[in-house]
Amino acid sequence: MRRILSSFIAITLLAGCSSTAADDGPITLRMTTWSANPAHVELFNAIAAEYQASNPDISVTFDALPLENYTTTVTTQIAGGNAPDIAWILESAAPDFVASGALVPLDGIANADDLSPAATALWRRDGTLMGYPFSTSPFGVFVNTDLLASAGQxxxxxxxxxWEKTVAVASATAAKTxxxxxVVRDFDYKDWTNLATVFRGWGAEAWSADGKTCGFTQQPMVDAMxxxxxxxxxxxxxxxPGVAxxxxxxxxxxTIAQISRASLLKDAKFGWTLVPLPAGPSxxxxxIGQGGLGVLKKGKNADAAxxxxTFFTNPANSAKLAQFFPPPRQSQLNASTLAQANPLLEPEQLQTVVVDGIANGVVKPSHTGSAEIGQAVRAALDPLWKADADVTAVLTGVCAAIDPLLAK
Structure with a gap:
């Protein structure tokens, strides 16, 4: 198994930090992302071009990496001396990056007092903002209303x-059509953290709030699974399993997904709507899924990055990014503002799924040592994805696998 994220970062820090100022001359900043969505890329490039117009010696490239191995790839680059200047950090890896000292503090972000304390909590160390959660996006359910109608649902x-009614409708529609x-998007029987969009309906948690106690054998998780x-x-x-x-x-x-996916429906040939996650027994x-921007100390141009x-996340650009990535800015977290950037979604949908979701939601599971813990959970859950699986036995195995890791 590859080393966990914290080990990668520790190695780079022991090796010493790079200069925070680039040599004189043109600078090319590299930002890693996990999205190659053309609409996202187009917006990122437009913001970068606007910045370069005022800073002609600085250009920005966006390096889209596969989501499945995204964090591992970034940390491998860091350890190999090829750290990006800026990284899109997933919420699962945020505790490691924030605690490690690998990031440049970002308290100089424009209008920082507008940032929601709840949205930025995961990204602070001793009160200092270490990463900017430019995407604070609740999950909702996109529904193909034409397909339901064709199935008489x-x-x-x-x-x-x-959840009971949702599964009944989904089952009947699948059988008829x-x-x-x-579909729990991006789960694919690999990224189990996306199942939090289901199991939290039972009040289940992967581990306790202090991160020390496994939650997979608790009754809410057993019931949910x-x-x-x-x-x-x-x-x-x-x-x-195996069906795409x-x-x-x-x-x-x-499908369970975030509003950033709505752009894929621009030319949809079917009727659709977006609704909140179904209510569970609890x-x-x-x-909420979060993506934060972090400036790497080991990058070659930390000051420029x-x-x-700061420019990428200023209020004006934050409003543009809100088309796909709900911002942490309190002044912009309202249906009318979000509707201006999201013409495919109705204000009511933005209110119930996004605004209310951010106000009442919890972030997907995250923990220090997330790479190793996540891999251990995934491997221990593999036996669950069989028709004759013993759910309780499998979940007991999950806790046996991660208890030593949670205790670190």
Whole structure:
């Protein structure tokens, strides 16, 4: 197994920090991202071009890396002496990056007093902002209303929008149409953290708030994973392992995703809507995914990178980015402001999924040593994805695998 994230960063810090100022001459900043979505790339490049117009000696390139191995690739680059100047950091890796000392403080961010304390909590060390969570995005459910109608199904609303009803509709639609029912996007039986969008409906947590106690054997998690297992193998409401289905290509009735995916529906050939996550046994809830920008001390141009991040995240550009990435700026977290940047979504959808979701939601699981813990959980969960799996036994195995890691 590759070394965990904190080990990579520790090695680079022991080797000494690079200069925070570049040599005289043109500077090319490299920012790693996990998105190659053309709409995202176009917006990033437009912001970079505007910056370069006022700073002709500075250019910015965006290096899109595969999501599945994104953090591992970035940390390998750091350890190998090829650190990016700026990195898009996933919430799961934030505790390691923030605590390690590998990042340049960002308290110089423009209008920093506008940042939501809740949105920035994961990105601070001793009160200092170490990463800027430019994307604070709750998950919702995109629904192919045409596919439901063709199956004689209607979308449950109000108090009827529960996980039980959702799985029933997804199952019936899949059986009638030959398409898939509900897809947890980017899960694919690999990234288990995306299942938090389901299991938190039961009040389940991967580990305790202090990060020291495994939560997989607690009753809420057992109940949630039992429900999920039955939804996959009995109700056939979710694609089975090895089955791929792209909602945005019309291949499934529903998908759990963030509003950044809405751009994929610009030319959709089917009717669709966006609704909040279904209520679980513990009631309504929201789960948030965050992406933060960090300036690497080991990058070659730390000062220039910090200046670009300040520009990239200023109020004007934050409003542009809100088309895909809900900002942490309190002044912009309202339906009317978000609607200006999101013409495909109705103000009511933005209010219920995004604004209310940020106000009431919790961030996906994160922990120091996230790479090693995440790999251990994934491996221990593998036996669950079989029709005859013993759910309780599998979850007991998960805790056995990660208890020593949580205790570090």
């Amino acid at each position: 209607t979308l449950p609303t109000g108090a009827g929008w529960t 030959g398409k898939q029912g509900l 039992t429900f999920l297992h039955q939804a996959i193998f009995t109700a056939k409401a979710l694609p089975a 289905a792209d909602f945005f290509a019309g291949e499934s009735a529903m 009631g309504p809830y929201s789960v 910090a200046a670009f991040v």
